[in-house]
Amino acid sequence: MKIAFFNPQGNFDKNDSHLTEHPDFGGQLIYVKELAKAMGKFGYKVDIITRKMTDEKWPEFSKDFDYYEDAENVRIVRIEFGGKNFLNKEKLWDFLGEYVKKIYQFYQKERLPDFVTTHYGDGGISGAMFKKLTNIPYSFTAHSLGAQKKDKFKHSKDAEKKYRFSIRISAERCAMKYANFIVASTSQEKQHQYTHNEYLDLYQDIKHKIFVIPPGVNTKIFHIDESDEFKDVFQNKPPIIISSRIDPKKNIEFVIESFENYLKKDYTLILVLRKKTKEYSGYQREIIEKTKKAGGKFLIITSQEKLAKLYNSAAKHNGIFALTSHYEPFGLAIIEAMACGLPVIATKSGGPVEILDNGRYGYLVSTQEEFRKAALDLRKNHQLFSKRSYERVINKYTWEICAKEYLLKIHMHLKSNKNIILPSFFDAQLR
Ligand SMILES: O=c1ccn([C@@H]2O[C@H](COP(=O)(O)OP(=O)(O)O[C@H]3O[C@H](CO)[C@@H](O)[C@H](O)[C@H]3O)[C@@H](O)[C@H]2O)c(=O)[nH]1
Numbered sequence: 001m002k003i004a005f006f007n008p009q010g011n012f013d014k015n016d017s018h019l020t021e022h023p024d025f026g027g028q029l030i031y032v033k034e035l036a037k038a039m040g041k042f043g044y045k046v047d048i049i050t051r052k053m054t055d056e057k058w059p060e061f062s063k064d065f066d067y068y069e070d071a072e073n074v075r076i077v078r079i080e081f082g083g084k085n086f087l088n089k090e091k092l093w094d095f096l097g098e099y100v101k102k103i104y105q106f107y108q109k110e111r112l113p114d115f116v117t118t119h120y121g122d123g124g125i126s127g128a129m130f131k132k133l134t135n136i137p138y139s140f141t142a143h144s145l146g147a148q149k150k151d152k153f154k155h156s157k158d159a160e161k162k163y164r165f166s167i168r169i170s171a172e173r174c175a176m177k178y179a180n181f182i183v184a185s186t187s188q189e190k191q192h193q194y195t196h197n198e199y200l201d202l203y204q205d206i207k208h209k210i211f212v213i214p215p216g217v218n219t220k221i222f223h224i225d226e227s228d229e230f231k232d233v234f235q236n237k238p239p240i241i242i243s244s245r246i247d248p249k250k251n252i253e254f255v256i257e258s259f260e261n262y263l264k265k266d267y268t269l270i271l272v273l274r275k276k277t278k279e280y281s282g283y284q285r286e287i288i289e290k291t292k293k294a295g296g297k298f299l300i301i302t303s304q305e306k307l308a309k310l311y312n313s314a315a316k317h318n319g320i321f322a323l324t325s326h327y328e329p330f331g332l333a334i335i336e337a338m339a340c341g342l343p344v345i346a347t348k349s350g351g352p353v354e355i356l357d358n359g360r361y362g363y364l365v366s367t368q369e370e371f372r373k374a375a376l377d378l379r380k381n382h383q384l385f386s387k388r389s390y391e392r393v394i395n396k397y398t399w400e401i402c403a404k405e406y407l408l409k410i411h412m413h414l415k416s417n418k419n420i421i422l423p424s425f426f427d428a429q430l431r
């Protein structure tokens, strides 16, 4: 069986190039890569279909095909659409019809896929357009829905212009409506994110096909080992580690301010970067300046392997992993840190609530005072939470379990035909 993954934004290569250096290069790419590789290991042929660009700033993504060294059944297929230069995901909406038509042309030279998994609103609407052309079934995995982000930015005047929420939400709604099934990472996502006012009218018709399939963690990369490479960086104080895309929705300011106001004396704050501080600009630059002002430190870490070493080292020095996003649909970074035995303080919204099981496996906070208390409690019970964190992940979050669940649902949803009515913005692109 051949399965295609539609993931027009970000990009893929064997080195996870640019991961977290740009808002479009984050957990979704890890999720797609790891799920595709896990399906490949079960003998399925998998095509990850993304965007081809000929842009000197993004040289890794100019080839038509690319591969991962340890996954012979997985192929990265790059389709040129929307011109040759890199485009932010917000600019891709206008060119998804071209993406879909070229995928259809691409497969004229070989067998069409039996099933398509689609990722984020842009992948989802592309799956609906492709199903209109071919009647090939697809699943939709949101990774992040526009409605929750729109709520967080409702006071910022240029949010609609910058993030194009109306187009994005119309695409998400169409993707949900015509998907053969929908994958949510947590039951919280199913019950709270899909019942947002922007989607609630659809919910009665789609709730039966929303399946909760938690993502996994690559335990070959993230696991407990004896390494303690970073102890000198911590200066004999427990480290608070921030390691995420530097994006406003991650609310990194909250951790910096909690540290500055309450924990500066007894802890070391570490912001993980992917490149030198001077190479950052805009919002990312602001966060770097705030971290500097608070007396935080920086570590340039360019691989998940090295990130796992940091987490192992931090876990040996009463460290904490902090992710206090305004909204976190799931949070792969949380289960990765936990797999290394590094306890977590996370936001009380979204995926972390379920991952930490309301505080049983880590701390959920929404105020700086709660953050302070959680840090001090963790210091007292660090060993207990380190063990609990590890066990929680190993028993519940692996890519093998995730892939098996997807494949089971795919085999149950191979037949479908439905008269698809696309939003006019996208319907016009297919003509
Ligand atoms: O310096 C860093 C920081 C992060 N990462 C990786 O980047 C990924 C971050 O993923 P995640 O923590 O899930 O955050 P997002 O990038 O925001 O991912 C989006 O998509 C994910 C997959 O669906 C969801 O888990 C998130 O909630 C959603 O916001 C992880 O694999 C990290 O290992 C690095 O490699 N280096």
Ligand SMILES: O=P(O)(O)OC[C@H]1O[C@](O)(CO)[C@@H](O)[C@@H]1O
Residues within 6 Å of the ligand: 009, 010, 023, 024, 025, 026, 027, 028, 029, 089, 120, 143, 144, 145, 146, 149, 249
């Ligand atoms: O912040 P947004 O637009 O909701 O999207 C979340 C972003 O994080 C990612 O995981 C980055 O890979 C993508 O899903 C997306 O670009």
